[in-house]
Amino acid sequence: MTAYAIAHLQDVRLGLEIIEYIRRIDATLEPYDGRFLIHGATPEIVEGPWPGDLVVIAFPDRGRARAWYDSPGYREILPLRTENARSVTMIVEGVDPSYRATDFLAKAGLA
Numbered sequence: 001m002t003a004y005a006i007a008h009l010q011d012v013r014l015g016l017e018i019i020e021y022i023r024r025i026d027a028t029l030e031p032y033d034g035r036f037l038i039h040g041a042t043p044e045i046v047e048g049p050w051p052g053d054l055v056v057i058a059f060p061d062r063g064r065a066r067a068w069y070d071s072p073g074y075r076e077i078l079p080l081r082t083e084n085a086r087s088v089t090m091i092v093e094g095v096d097p098s099y100r101a102t103d104f105l106a107k108a109g110l111a
Helices: 016-032 062-070 072-082 102-107
Strands: 003-010 035-041 053-059 086-093
Touching: 003 062, 016 062, 016 072, 053 062, 062 072, 062 086
Parallel strands: none
Antiparallel strands: 003 053, 003 086, 035 053
């Protein structure tokens, strides 16, 4: 199942360290088949507050997403971002293309 590394970035200081992070991150994704779906986009807000930018990286599965995040190559550049931006970062598994909202009710025993 496709998994996503998602980051909500706030207060990014676009200096030399963030530039270096951006220059190096693609090479860390390649061994894990990761690819950017959204990078640094400011969403059109239709409900509620959203300060900052959004990054979404897709991986073939949760295992490869986690392996990328824990990899020596990514761990080496991670402080370039974390020391220059506030962020919330997560890995989340997607749903099957046939998924419907009511599938959640069945899973929760509420169907």
